[in-house]
Amino acid sequence: MPINKFGEQKMMTKLQLKRLLTCILLTMLVTLNIRGQALCVIDGIPLPDSLLHVTINEMRSDSAKEIVANRLGLFPPYAIESIQIFSTEEQIKQGNNLTCCKTPRDIVFIRTNSFAELQWIIDGRPKKPHKWLTIIEYMLSPKSIIEAMPKSIKSTDISALHLITYRKDPRQEMRPTIIIETRKASTKPSKRKRKGSGIDRSILNK
Numbered sequence: 001m002p003i004n005k006f007g008e009q010k011m012m013t014k015l016q017l018k019r020l021l022t023c024i025l026l027t028m029l030v031t032l033n034i035r036g037q038a039l040c041v042i043d044g045i046p047l048p049d050s051l052l053h054v055t056i057n058e059m060r061s062d063s064a065k066e067i068v069a070n071r072l073g074l075f076p077p078y079a080i081e082s083i084q085i086f087s088t089e090e091q092i093k094q095g096n097n098l099t100c101c102k103t104p105r106d107i108v109f110i111r112t113n114s115f116a117e118l119q120w121i122i123d124g125r126p127k128k129p130h131k132w133l134t135i136i137e138y139m140l141s142p143k144s145i146i147e148a149m150p151k152s153i154k155s156t157d158i159s160a161l162h163l164i165t166y167r168k169d170p171r172q173e174m175r176p177t178i179i180i181e182t183r184k185a186s187t188k189p190s191k192r193k194r195k196g197s198g199i200d201r202s203i204l205n206k
Contacts, residue, residue, distance in 0.1 A: 038106040040068075042136050043116075051139070056106040059085055068110060069167065074135045075176060076167055079115035083108060112136070119177040122153060123184075135165070135176040145178065157182040 038056050040047045051072070058067050065077040086107040116134045120127045131148040138145060146155050160181040166174035 038108045040108045040110060042110045043112055043134060045136060045140060047136075047140075054108065056085060056087060056108070059083060059106075059108050073167060074139065074165055075112070075116050079112050079175075081111045081113040083110050085109075115175055117175060118148075119175045120150070121177055121179045122150070123180070123182055127153075135163075138163070138178075149180075153180070153182065157184060159183045 037049055038054055038059065040052045040054060042052075052068065053071065054067060058064065061067070064083050065080045068080060068083070069075060069077040086109065088106055112134060116136065118129070118133050118135055118138060120129050127150050129148045130151055133144060133148040145161075149155070158180055162179040164177045164179060166176070
């Protein structure tokens with residue numbers, strides 16, 4: 001049965017009209033969302049809005065690193081290596097991951113350097129972890145510390161764990177630090193002699 005050319009043209013017109021309306025809708029959403037919340041991805045990890053709230057205009061400013069560092073409160077600005085923006089306008093032009101039922105969002109890609117990696121202090125001594133971990137990875141998944149611990153330490157050995165950040169410390173060598181106290185250290189006998197303990201040999205010799 002031959003195809004009705006008029007019907008085919010009508011279908012093509014409807015399809016083109018639908019695409020045009022979709023582009024208009026997305027453009028309107030971009031306009032309304034210029035000052036909206038951007039999706040932040042740090043070292044490949046998407047962050048929830050509750051952890052970091054920034055706008056595309058803030059990330060385009062010269063103080064973008066300071067804004068991210070202050071709102072996260074986990075590391076100083078110099079721990080941020082770079083910030084890249086993938087705006088909704090660019091997403092629409094490329095047509096990536098856009099649907100009519102989901103509002104496109106500005107995406108901010110943040111890359112940290114070694115100053116965002118956790119230092120490890122175990123029983124008062126620096127230790128090299130089995131796997132390097134950033135403070136972001138730890139905050140999003142505290143259980144990740146188990147896989148990162150030195151092989152000589154087991155999770156059952158931990159008696160106390162503390163996280164220290166040096167966000168306002170002017171010394172750039174200071175990094176976020178995990179301090180771990182183990183049960184082995186707490187059960188070791190103290191080398192110090194307690195007052196009143198032991199026997200005074202001079203009395204026995206009298």
